[in-house]
Amino acid sequence: MMGTTYKGxxxxxxxxxxxxxxxxxxxxxxxxxxxxxxxxxxISMGTLNIAISLTALFSGIFIVAAGGLADKVGRxxxxxxxxxxxxxGSLCLVLANGAALLIIGRIIQGISAACIMPSTIALMKAYxxxxxxxxxxxxxxxxxxxxxxxxSLLGGAIATYMGWKWIFIFSIIxxxxxxxxxxxxPESKAKDSGNSKFDIGGLIIFIITMLALNIxxxxxAEIGWTNWITIALVAVTIIGAIIFVKxxxxxxxxxxxxxxxxxxxxxxxxxxxxxxxxxxxxxxxANTYVQEGRGFTSFQSGMLSIGYLIAVLxxxxxxxxxxxxxxxxxxxxxxxxLTLIGVGVMGLTFLPDVAYTIVVFIGFALFGLGLGLYAxxxxxTAVSNAPDDKIGAASxxxxxxxxxxxxxxxxxxxxxxxxxxxxxxxDAAATGGIITNVIFAIIALLSILFMVPNxxxxxxVK
Numbered sequence: 363m364m365g366t367t368y369k370g371x372x373x374x375x376x377x378x379x380x381x382x383x384x385x386x387x388x389x390x391x392x393x394x395x396x397x398x399x400x401x402x403x404x405i406s407m408g409t410l411n412i413a414i415s416l417t418a419l420f421s422g423i424f425i426v427a428a429g430g431l432a433d434k435v436g437r438x439x440x441x442x443x444x445x446x447x448x449x450x451g452s453l454c455l456v457l458a459n460g461a462a463l464l465i466i467g468r469i470i471q472g473i474s475a476a477c478i479m480p481s482t483i484a485l486m487k488a489y490x491x492x493x494x495x496x497x498x499x500x501x502x503x504x505x506x507x508x509x510x511x512x513x514s515l516l517g518g519a520i521a522t523y524m525g526w527k528w529i530f531i532f533s534i535i536x537x538x539x540x541x542x543x544x545x546x547x548p549e550s551k552a553k554d555s556g557n558s559k560f561d562i563g564g565l566i567i568f569i570i571t572m573l574a575l576n577i578x579x580x581x582x583a584e585i586g587w588t589n590w591i592t593i594a595l596v597a598v599t600i601i602g603a604i605i606f607v608k609x610x611x612x613x614x615x616x617x618x619x620x621x622x623x624x625x626x627x628x629x630x631x632x633x634x635x636x637x638x639x640x641x642x643x644x645x646x647x648a649n650t651y652v653q654e655g656r657g658f659t660s661f662q663s664g665m666l667s668i669g670y671l672i673a674v675l676x677x678x679x680x681x682x683x684x685x686x687x688x689x690x691x692x693x694x695x696x697x698x699x700l701t702l703i704g705v706g707v708m709g710l711t712f713l714p715d716v717a718y719t720i721v722v723f724i725g726f727a728l729f730g731l732g733l734g735l736y737a738x739x740x741x742x743t744a745v746s747n748a749p750d751d752k753i754g755a756a757s758x759x760x761x762x763x764x765x766x767x768x769x770x771x772x773x774x775x776x777x778x779x780x781x782x783x784x785x786x787x788x789d790a791a792a793t794g795g796i797i798t799n800v801i802f803a804i805i806a807l808l809s810i811l812f813m814v815p816n817x818x819x820x821x822x823v824k
Contacts, residue, residue, distance in 0.1 A: 368489060368548045375498055377543025378482045379505035380536045381441060384448045385421075385475040386509030387517070387533040392417075395521040395529070395660055396646075397653055402526065405461045407780065408584050413461070413468050414646070415576060415773045420472025421479070422765035423572050426618055427565055428473075429480030429758020433552040437481040437488065437754060441544065444477025448537040452530035467530075475765065479506075480758035487745050487753050488550040493686060496742050500682040503737035504675060506764075515671055518664020552754065564610050564617035571602030572766070579773040622748065622756055627690070630813030631743040632763045637806035638698060638736060639767030640799070643775025644705045644729065647795030648722060650779065655788035656715060666719070669727030677734025682742075690739035691814045697736025698810055702803035704728030709796030711789045743814065774798060 392399075392414050400410055432440040447470055454467025483502065490498040513529075520528045578595040585592050610616040623629045645667070652658040652666065684693040708725040710718065741760070748756030775795045783791035 373543055374485070374489065374547050375501050377540045377547075378441075378485065379501055380543065381445055381448075381478050381482060381540035382502060382505035383509045383512070384445070384452075384533050384537045384540065385417075385471075385478060386506070386513040387529055387536065392517070395517055395526040396650055398521045398526045398660055399464075403458065403460055403464060405464070408581065409461050409465075411773065411776045411780075412581075413464050414776070415769045416465065416468040417472040417475065418765045418769035418772065419572065419576050420469050421475035422472075422762050422769055423569050424473050424476035425480055425762045425765055426755065426758040427560075428476040429484070429754040429756070429761070430617070431560070431754075432477075432481035432484055432758075433752065433754035436549045436551050437484045438544065438547055438549045440477045440481040441485065442541060444474045444481065445537045445541050447471075447474035447477065449534050450474075452533040452537070455530045456527050456534075458527075472765075476758075479761040479764075480754050483741070483745060483757035483761070484754040485547065485550055487757075489547070495745075496682050496685065496738060499741050499745065500678050500738045503678045503681075503741055506737070512671055515664045515668055518660040518662070522659050522661035552752070561610075561613065561615050561617045564606065564613070567602055567606045567609065568617060571599055571606060574598040574602065576769065576773060579770060579777055582777065618759060619752060619755055622752065622759060625747045626813060626815055627743045628747040628756070628760075630810055630815075631690075631694075631740045631747075632760050633809045633813060634694065634698065634736075634806045635740055635744070635760060636763035636767035637802050637809060638701060638733065639764045640771030640774075640802040641701060641705055641729075641806070642768045643771035643773075643802075644708060644796065644799045646772050647775050647779050647792055647799070648708050648726075650776075651711070651788055651792035651795075652719075652722065654783075655711075655792065656718070666722050667726045669723050670730035673727045673730030674734040674737075675730075677731050678737050681735045682738040684735070685739040685742060689817060690743045691810065691816055693735045693739045694743075694810045694814060695807065697732045697734070697739075698803060698807040699732070700728050700735065701732030702800065702807060704730075704732060705796060705799045705803055709793045709800070711792045771799070771802060 396410060396414070399405075400407065405413075428440055428444075451467045451470035451474055454463045454470060458464040458467060483499075486495060486498045486502055516532075517526075517529050520526070520532070574595045578592060578599065582592050582595075607620075610618055611620055623632075648666070649663045652663045653660070658666075681693050681697070704725045704727070706725075707721050707728070710721055713721060744760040745753065745757065775798055778798050779791045779795040781791075782794040
């Protein structure tokens, strides 16, 4: 069922990259245009923070289910469904005139990303092998990690000169192009294991647990940290997590196959991926601070991250070549370390305007260098260590780590920034927000150091 005579083409890679880019157009561009959306739609900062994190949250919640479904019903079919949902979600935002359509559109966009991410990785594994697969995954990473830089820059420019809704019109165009470019790709499915029953119970427990945690992070300050509602949300999160692990462990059709985590390289790649995506909170903190504290426009704040864009795009193929020569662990470690340094220097808010602008530009460039080095070795480590019949599900868990890491990183960073800004001003808020992300980067570095074996990825390409 995998189309043995078909070999992946550049047309297929381009279509998949465009599909992945749609996610970044609506996810990353949002962090650049917070003041513009708030002014245009007249909604509170709390509501906007929810809207920003909802896409990554819903992507994270449904991505494992979508990955498993892609294995069963077809990876191309789920990719197409994701692209159609992307068009519908973007249309909701184009037509939004208040909070309702904005939130509905963001949820649909999250489910869209959940379909696109694991099914496109699975298609890459199905139709490319060895060094060719690593090349294809490099381009996938350019669409994903590089897309975050492209969309941060483009989002600011579009919002400043055309209006923020145009971002989502471009997202629709990319989705339509992606549908056209992958139309000739054959369907790919896992061999039928006879166990096609979907784990609805596991999904419901997972959704309740993740929503409780997200509401706690994004709304805790507004509700009050000692309020009974906040305490109840914490209780639901802890109890939900315990029940989920107990119910899912050993279940044949489990939403999350915990057996995959017995593989050390896969676990190291997935955990560090979660934490380095949490560092995305830096983008919200830095972009909001330079606009609120230093008087930058959306476009100017986007320009600050042009070094990130150039570095991440330039380093992804370098990371691929290093992976092929010395394995995955070293480029993953170097990448996490550079990200840590890049994020750290952005916290120097005591510097005067010109000096701080230079420091933030350099910080973004180092951030991009780090993520570019890390991207392909990490993705390839996760993909190459997953069994063929579970590649959609394994890719789903790996990308769930990305989405939930980003959702919680952004939510935690925005909450820390807002709490400190109210009491101590935006300079202190930016420093606090950046320190939060430095902590994420340190834990990511440690997770690679202790979980990824030294020989990961070394013997794969002859």
